[in-house]
Every structure is written in C-alpha cells, then in structure tokens.
Amino acid sequence: xxxxLSYLQLQEYWWFLIALLAALFVFMNFVQGGQxxxxxxxKNEDEKDLIxxxxxxxxxxGFTTLVMFGGALFAAFPLFYxxxxxxxxxxxxxxxxxxxxxxxxxxxxxxxxxxFGEKTYETFLFINGSLGIILVGTALGTLFSGGNFVVNSxxxxxxxxxxxxxxxxxxPFNVAFGFMLFFLARIQAALYFINSVDDENIIKRAKIVxxxxxxxxxxxxxxxxxxxxxxxxxxxxxxxxxxxxxxxxYLHNLLAMPxxxxxxxxxxxxxxxxxVAGLKQSAKGIWLSGIGTVLVVIALxxxxxxxHTAYYxxxxxxxxxxxxxxxxxxxxxxxAMSYVSLIVPFVLSYIIWAWRAMNSKKMTIEEIKNDPHxx
Amino acid sequence: MHIDPSVVDWSRAQFALTALYHWIFVPxxxxxxxxxxxxxxxxxxxxxxxxxxxxxFWMGLLAINFAIGxxxxxxxxxxxxxxxxxxxxxVGDIFGAPLAIEGIMAFFMESTFFTVMFFGWDKVSKxxxxxxxxxxxxxxxxxxxxxxxxxxxxxxxxxxxxxxxxARNEMVNFWDVLFNPNAYVKFLHTISSGYVLAALFVISVSSYxxxxxxxxxxxxxxIMVAASFGLIVSLFNLTTGxxxxxxxxxxxxxxxxxxxxxxxxxxxxxxxxxxxxxxKKRYDNNESDFLFHIDVPDGLSLxxxxxxxxxxxxIKQLVLGDKEHKIESVTSKMAKGKEAVTALKAYKxxxxxxxxxxxxxxxxxxxxxxxYLGYGYLKKPSDxxxxxxxxxxxxxxxxxxxxxxxxxxxxxLYLVMTNELEQKRWLLKAALWSLPLGYIAQEAGWIVAEVGxxxxxxxxxxxVNMATSNITSSPVMITFWLFAILFTALLIAEVKIxxxxxxxxxxxx
Numbered sequence: 028x029x030x031x032l033s034y035l036q037l038q039e040y041w042w043f044l045i046a047l048l049a050a051l052f053v054f055m056n057f058v059q060g061g062q063x064x065x066x067x068x069x070k071n072e073d074e075k076d077l078i079x080x081x082x083x084x085x086x087x088x089g090f091t092t093l094v095m096f097g098g099a100l101f102a103a104f105p106l107f108y109x110x111x112x113x114x115x116x117x118x119x120x121x122x123x124x125x126x127x128x129x130x131x132x133x134x135x136x137x138x139x140x141x142x143f144g145e146k147t148y149e150t151f152l153f154i155n156g157s158l159g160i161i162l163v164g165t166a167l168g169t170l171f172s173g174g175n176f177v178v179n180s181x182x183x184x185x186x187x188x189x190x191x192x193x194x195x196x197x198x199p200f201n202v203a204f205g206f207m208l209f210f211l212a213r214i215q216a217a218l219y220f221i222n223s224v225d226d227e228n229i230i231k232r233a234k235i236v237x238x239x240x241x242x243x244x245x246x247x248x249x250x251x252x253x254x255x256x257x258x259x260x261x262x263x264x265x266x267x268x269x270x271x272x273x274x275x276x277y278l279h280n281l282l283a284m285p286x287x288x289x290x291x292x293x294x295x296x297x298x299x300x301x302x303v304a305g306l307k308q309s310a311k312g313i314w315l316s317g318i319g320t321v322l323v324v325i326a327l328x329x330x331x332x333x334x335h336t337a338y339y340x341x342x343x344x345x346x347x348x349x350x351x352x353x354x355x356x357x358x359x360x361x362x363a364m365s366y367v368s369l370i371v372p373f374v375l376s377y378i379i380w381a382w383r384a385m386n387s388k389k390m391t392i393e394e395i396k397n398d399p400h401x402x
Numbered sequence: 403m404h405i406d407p408s409v410v411d412w413s414r415a416q417f418a419l420t421a422l423y424h425w426i427f428v429p430x431x432x433x434x435x436x437x438x439x440x441x442x443x444x445x446x447x448x449x450x451x452x453x454x455x456x457x458x459f460w461m462g463l464l465a466i467n468f469a470i471g472x473x474x475x476x477x478x479x480x481x482x483x484x485x486x487x488x489x490x491x492x493v494g495d496i497f498g499a500p501l502a503i504e505g506i507m508a509f510f511m512e513s514t515f516f517t518v519m520f521f522g523w524d525k526v527s528k529x530x531x532x533x534x535x536x537x538x539x540x541x542x543x544x545x546x547x548x549x550x551x552x553x554x555x556x557x558x559x560x561x562x563x564x565x566x567x568x569a570r571n572e573m574v575n576f577w578d579v580l581f582n583p584n585a586y587v588k589f590l591h592t593i594s595s596g597y598v599l600a601a602l603f604v605i606s607v608s609s610y611x612x613x614x615x616x617x618x619x620x621x622x623x624x625i626m627v628a629a630s631f632g633l634i635v636s637l638f639n640l641t642t643g644x645x646x647x648x649x650x651x652x653x654x655x656x657x658x659x660x661x662x663x664x665x666x667x668x669x670x671x672x673x674x675x676x677x678x679x680x681x682k683k684r685y686d687n688n689e690s691d692f693l694f695h696i697d698v699p700d701g702l703s704l705x706x707x708x709x710x711x712x713x714x715x716x717i718k719q720l721v722l723g724d725k726e727h728k729i730e731s732v733t734s735k736m737a738k739g740k741e742a743v744t745a746l747k748a749y750k751x752x753x754x755x756x757x758x759x760x761x762x763x764x765x766x767x768x769x770x771x772x773x774y775l776g777y778g779y780l781k782k783p784s785d786x787x788x789x790x791x792x793x794x795x796x797x798x799x800x801x802x803x804x805x806x807x808x809x810x811x812x813x814x815l816y817l818v819m820t821n822e823l824e825q826k827r828w829l830l831k832a833a834l835w836s837l838p839l840g841y842i843a844q845e846a847g848w849i850v851a852e853v854g855x856x857x858x859x860x861x862x863x864x865x866v867n868m869a870t871s872n873i874t875s876s877p878v879m880i881t882f883w884l885f886a887i888l889f890t891a892l893l894i895a896e897v898k899i900x901x902x903x904x905x906x907x908x909x910x911x
Binding site: 090374 | 458461462465466468469470472473474476477479480482483484485486487488490491494495496497498499501502503504505506507509510511512513514515516517518520521522523525526530534565568569570572573574576746750751754871872873874877881884888891892894895896898899901902903906
C-alpha cells in the first residue's frame with residue numbers, strides 16, 4: 028500500500044510522524060515542568076514524595092518519546108540527524124546531559140547510601156526540568172531561525188561557527204521559544220497535578236502557578252507566533268530545488284493549508300480552555316490543554332516542513348538548507364519504515380491502557396507510604 | 403573533506419567509554435527481567451506469597467540497574483549523530499531503520515510495562531501484572547535484537563547498494579538486513595551472555611547470604627532458579643559463541659586472525675588455549691608469534707570452517723595477499739578504492755556541470771571499483787590490522803570465563819539439589835567472586851567485536867577516519883571527560899545503592 032505513494036508523499040508522511048512525535052514529546056514535558064516545580068509546590072517531605080511519585084510513573088514515557096524522536100529522524104531524515112547533531116554539538120550534548128541525570132534521579136533519590144544525597148537528585152530533576160526544556164525549545168527554535176551549517180556535494184556537513192550551536196542562545200527568538208516551552212511544561216504540570224494528585228495544599232499551589240504562569244506563557248506564545256508569521260522563511264522551487272528567501276513564508280504556508288490552520292486554531296482554543304478548566308479545578312484540564320498542545324505542535328511542524336519549505340535553513344549557505352526532499356531516507360527505506368509505522372496505533376493503545384490503569388484514582392500520600400517500592 | 407586525526411581518536415574513545423559503561427548494566431537487565439518473570443510466574447501459579455516477596459526483591463535490584471542503563475543508553479543513540487555525522491549520512495539510510503524500530507517496538511513496551519510492573523501490583527489484575535512483567539523482559543530483549551541487527555550490519559553489511567547521486571549507501575532489501583546471519587548470531591550470543599550474567603548475579607548475591615548464614619530459604623531457592631537457568635543459557639551461549647567465530651571466519655577473517663594471534667595462515671590451524679603474544683611480532687617480520695602457547699590441534703580450522711583441513715588465512719596473507727588462496731592484497735584494494743573515490747568525485751562534478759557524457763564515463767569507472775570504495779580512504783596497507791594484543795587477550799579472557807561459568811553452574815546446581823551447598827563455603831566464595839568475572843567477560847566480548855574490526859566502522863566499506871563528524875577535537879574531548887566523570891559518579895552511586903539493598907535483604911524489602 029505504501030508502495031503506491033510518491034516519494035514526496037512518503038516524505039510528507041514521515042514529516043507528519045516526526046511532527047506527531049514532537050507533539051507528544053512536548054505534551055510529555057509536563058513531567059519536566061513538574062520537576063521544576065518540585066520545590067515550589069511541595070513544602071514538606073511527604074508532599075515532595077507525592078509529586079515525585081506521581082511524575083515518576085510517567086517520566087520514562089517522555090524520555091522514550093525523545094529517544095524515538097531521535098530514532099525516527101535518523102531513519103527518515105538522516106541528513107538532519109547528521110547535520111544538526113554533528114554540528115550544533117554543544118547544544119545537543121547539553122540536552123543529553125540533562126536527560127542522563129533525569130534517568131537516575133527518580134530511582135536513586137530516596138535510596139539509602141545514594142552517595143550524593145537526596146538534594147542532589149532533586150537538583151538533577153530541576154536541571155532536567157528547567158535547563159533541559161529551555162535548551163530543547165531553543166534547539167527547536169532554530170528550525171525556524173536556522174543554523175550555521177554547510178552541506179557539501181557529497182552531502183557531508185560541517186558547522187561554520189566554533190561555538191557549535193551555542194550561538195543559538197544569542198537569538199532572542201530561540202530563547203523565547205525555549206522559555207515558552209518551559210512555561211508550557213509548568214502549566215501542564217500544574218494541570219496534571221490537579222488531575223492526578225489528591226492533596227489540597229499541592230492543588231492550591233498548582234492553581235496559583237497555573238494562574239500566573241499561564242500569563243507569562245501566553246505572552247511568550249504571542250511573541251513566538253508573531254515572529255514566526257512575520258519572519259522571512261526559505262522556500263524552494265519544486266522543480267529545480269533551488270532555495271530562495273520568501274518574506275512571510277510561514278504565514279503563506281498557513282494560508283495555503285486550511286486544514287493546518289484549522290488544527291492550529293482548534294489547538295489554541297483547546298489549550299486555553301484547558302487552562303480555564305484547570306483554574307476551576309477540573310480534572311479535564313490536562314487533557315484539553317494536552318490535546319491542544321499536540322495539535323498546535325503538529326500544525327507548527329507542518330507549516331515548517333510542508334509546502335516547499337526548508338525546515339532547517341542554513342544561515343551559512345542558503346542552498347545547504349534542509350528540506351524534507353533533500354534530507355530524507357531513500358524511497359525504499361521510507362516505504363519499509365512506513366509499514367513499521369502501522370504498529371503506532373497498537374503502541375498508543377497499550378500506553379493508554381497502562382495510563383488509565385495507573386491513574387484510575389488520584390494518588391495520595393498514604394498510598395506512597397504503603398508501597399515499599401515507591402520512589 | 404579533511405578530518406582531524408585526533409577527532410577520530412577522541413570520537414572512538416568516547417564511543418568506547420560510553421558503550422563500555424552502558425554495557426555494564428544492559429546484560430543484567432536482559433537476564434534479570436526474565437528471572438523475575440519466571441519467579442512471578444511461579445507466584446501466580448502457586449499463589450505462594452513468598453514468591454511474590456522474592457520477585458519484588460529481585461525487581462528492586464533490577465530497577466536500580468535499569469535506571470542507570472537508561473541513563474547511559476540515551477547518549478549511545480545520539481552519539482551517531484553528534485560524533486559520527488558522516489557515518490549517519492553515508493549509512494543512515496540502512497542503519498537508522500533498526501534504531502527507529504527499536505524505539506517503536508521495544509522501548510515503548512519496556513518503559514510502559516516497567517511502570518505497571520513496579521507500581522501496578524494493586525492497580526491491575528494478577529494476570530495483567532504478570533503479562534506486564536513478561537512484556538518488560540520481551541521488550542528489553544527486543545531492543546537488543548534491533549540494536550544488534552544494526553551492529554551485525556556494521557560487521558557484515560548486506561541488503562544495500564551505493565547510490566552515487568546521494569553519495570550514500572541505501573537499503574535495497576530490508577529482509578537481508580534483518581536476517582543477516584551475523585546479526586542473529588550476534589543477537590543470540592549477546593542475549594544469552596546477558597542471561598548468564600543475570601544468573602551469576604542471582605547466585606552471587608544468594609551466596610553472599612549463605613556465607614552470612616541468613617535468608618537461607620530465599621538464597622537456596624533463588625540459586626535453584628538461577629543455576630538451572632544459567633546452565634541452560636550458558637550452554638546455549640557456547641554454541642552461539644561457536645557460530646560467532648564462524649561468522650568472523652566468513653566475513654571478518656582479519657578479526658579471527660587477530661583473535662587468535664594468527665600471523666601466518668595455515669591449514670589444520672590450531673587454536674591457542676593459553677598464550678603470551680610476542681610483543682615484537684608484526685605481520686612483515688619473522689619474529690615468532692608467541693613467547694609461550696598451548697594449542698588445541700586443528701581447533702581454529704574446525705571453529706572457523708567446521709573442517710579439520712580448512713585453510714585459515716593469517717594477518718600476513720590478509721595484508722599482503724596470497725594468490726594460492728585467492729586473497730587480494732590490501733595495496734591492490736586500496737588502488738581500486740582510490741579509483742572509486744576519484745570517479746565518484748568526477749561523477750559529482752560532471753553532474754553539477756550537466757555534462758552527461760562525462761557522468762557516464764565516471765559512473766562506469768566508479769561502478770567497476772565501488773566495492774573497494776572504503777579502501778580508498780585508507781592511508782597504508784597496515785591500517786587494516788586491528789590491535790592484535792587487545793583483541794587476542796580479550797577473546798581468550800572471555801572464553802576462559804565462559805567455560806568457568808558452565809562448570810560453576812553444574813557444580814552449584816548439583817550441590818543445591820543434594821542440599822550440600824551451604825557447607826561448601828569455598829564454593830560460595832568462588833560464586834560470589836565470579837560476578838566480577840561475568841562483567842569482565844561481557845566487556846571483553848564487546849572489545850573483541852569492536853576492536854577486532856578496526857579500522858572499519860562498516861566492514862570493508864567505511865573506515866572510522868571517514869565516519870566522524872567534521873568538528874574540531876576539543877568538543878569531543880570535553881564531552882569525553884564530562885561523560886567519564888558523570889558516569890563514574892553514577893556508577894559509584896549505583897554500586898553503593900545496590901550493595902546497601904542487598905545488605906538490607908529481602909526480609910526488609
């Protein structure tokens with residue numbers, strides 16, 4: 028069945044899957060948001076344990092989504108994998124360090140004889156939840172604002188700045204993107220706690236976070252959206268593949284793809300209604316805002332990669348810019364991998380089963396105390 | 403494109419460091435997940451709460467190990483992009499696929515059901531919990547399958563062709579990649595070695611309790627499960643080890659020669675049971691190969707080719723060539739490789755100019771030599787010789803440990819069944835101290851596999867000096883030290899936490 032698709036359709040299909048993974052990853056960032064809120068929402072040891080354990084049942088899912096995001100990029104768009112990871116070296120390595128420390132923090136935090144003490148592991152969670160997410164957002168921002176790389180005639184790439192990606196933090200748009208993601212993660216975390224934790228004090232504090240940080244998020248979101256839809260993007264000729272600049276490229280893409288426009292609009296509405304629901308202490312808030320987030324991220328990725336757009340502009344050499352056409356795997360590999368992608372609904376269904384089973388009732392401090400294996 | 407040689411060294415060092423650290427934790431997860439699944443199955447079948455408690459204890463240790471395995475694992479995937487950027491383009495079309503499949507098929511299964519396994523005891527039914535535990539075991543082993551399909555492909559590339567237009571290798575047959583003989587032999591040998599390690603782990607911890615005269619019932623029952631499991635899987639590990647050597651003989655003869663320190667090829671080649679290499683020996687001098695050695699006659703011919711009379715080429719023949727045995731010299735391959743490199747460049751230049759005639763000529767020349775493209779990037783013939791002492795000693799250490807483990811499982815199983823184990827304190831001590839040997843054997847195995855195939859990132863196709871990222875060495879060096887410090891710190895924490903939990907024991911757990 029996938030054999031019948033054109034090469035471009037396969038590339039678009041895989042870009043959609045990348046968008047979906049990115050969207051699920053951004054949704055799962057509520058775990059990081061929660062980690063960054065640990066010390067502000069919890070005022071005693073019991074409350075800290077409650078927060079850590081409620082996030083502890085979900086952190087691996089977000090972690091795995093990140094790994095999957097990398098794997099899917101490697102298989103479907105290997106030139107991006109080679110160019111960005113091998114070029115913006117310091118940024119990606121810094122992100123990875125932030126995730127390495129997350130992976131041990133939950134399990135080791137409360138264990139006797141853990142060498143570095145509880146506070147260190149909580150700091151690991153904080154670094155992952157703050158710096159980690161801000162850097163991920165900054166890196167995602169460069170998909171719009173571009174990177175300093177050159178791809179030669181053999182398709183081998185190199186970075187032209189010796190800061191190897193760190194220069195991205197000098198661009199206010201990238202940094203705003205990073206902080207937007209950070210505050211989104213925190214408000215989603217607040218909504219998650221309202222949904223799944225049975226503790227008055229934590230909920231009360233989560234609502235305060237939701238109330239004030241939603242405002243910061245919305246300001247950043249407005250700035251980022253305004254920047255994207257007014258910036259000059261890189262387009263390419265469908266026949267000659269020559270890349271050129273196009274003012275308001277992303278706005279044009281939005282107008283050219285009404286389904287994407289609808290997705291973005293619906294996403295924003297759901298996201299806002301999730302925040303409102305959360306302020307009313309409704310457990311549905313996380314789901315409304317979660318689905319909203321997923322839709323918004325998918326729409327942004329489609330605006331970025333579809334409609335003959337360079338999804339990773341090169342600031343060093345315009346013709347090196349990456350597009351879904353010039354950076355993808357071969358037709359054969361995309362077809363083979365498309366068949367593999369048919370198991371995605373199956374994977375999603377067991378994740379949903381496990382989520383429902385684990386979150387069937389709200390978590391309490393007593394429940395954690397009664398489980399000797401808690402985090 | 404010029405690549406700084408120190409980038410190659412630092413990139414290799416970093417990959418070796420992170421892979422060796424990651425591999426401290428993975429084998430135990432591969433095996434212990436099955437052992438806890440077996441224990442939980444006994445609990446569900448018998449309804450005996452004692453087994454539930456035992457399962458939970460081993461599960462607790464598994465979690466400590468699992469966390470650091472995840473921590474050290476994430477870097478491995480991204481390192482292909484960060485440190486091996488050229489590699490990621492040149493073979494990403496084939497290599498990326500198993501990595502992505504590993505994510506979708508295995509990692510989600512592992513992580514989703516891991517949570518149910520740990521925190522779902524009172525949240526899902528007994529049966530659903532048991533299935534979750536088995537799915538963690540299956541998921542972690544599936545993950546091993548896909549990453550070893552990827553690694554097997556590096557050792558024996560199949561199912562692809564080089565596309566001069568994209569200047570990369572592209573997949574043409576997914577099934578060839580999946581059913582690559584090298585891949586499944588590697589998979590079976592690797593997972594069975596993980597099971598052996600897990601069995602040793604359970605026996606070692608249980609022996610500690612018996613030596614301390616505590617948790618007697620727990621320790622003896624755990625040993626019974628682990629030694630039975632260990633004996634079966636170690637015998638299986640032996641047969642897959644034999645298959646691995648055969649695969650090396652067929653597709654990586656230089657690796658096999660290095661594993662055995664075989665400089666001069668011969669028929670009825672012996673296998674070295676114990677030996678000390680002569681440090682002065684090179685393939686192009688007449689020094690003797692060994693300072694001391696004890697051989698098993700005809701062993702290598704039998705191991706590599708399943709025939710006493712088979713000819714096994716030595717390092718000398720593999721470098722200088724041997725007409726009688728139809729072995730082409732590296733010098734000749736390098737010359738053809740350089741032709742391929744030049745023709746590819748000419749093809750790309752002609753294409754840029756739109757000169758169709760020149761493209762045709764260059765392409766014909768390239769196609770005639772494309773098989774040797776990788777050799778075109780070598781600097782001198784001796785580059786194809788891996789580090790012989792490292793490969794040789796690592797191989798022999800691994801094999802010696804493997805035989806010791808089989809003997810240990812047999813003796814322990816017999817004594818635990820005859821109820822004499824507790825009295826044999828020397829054996830309990832030996833079992834306790836065999837655990838480090840298990841880890842040494844694991845790491846040695848990967849050293850054989852990876853050092854033995856140098857200089858190739860992809861066997862005969864892509865040498866490591868063409869595979870790295872085009873960066874300066876300082877970022878790689880800085881991150882190397884950061885990884886070294888962070889992973890060492892985490893390892894110390896892991897060992898301390900693990901030993902504390904073992905000291906607390908199952909009663910309090």
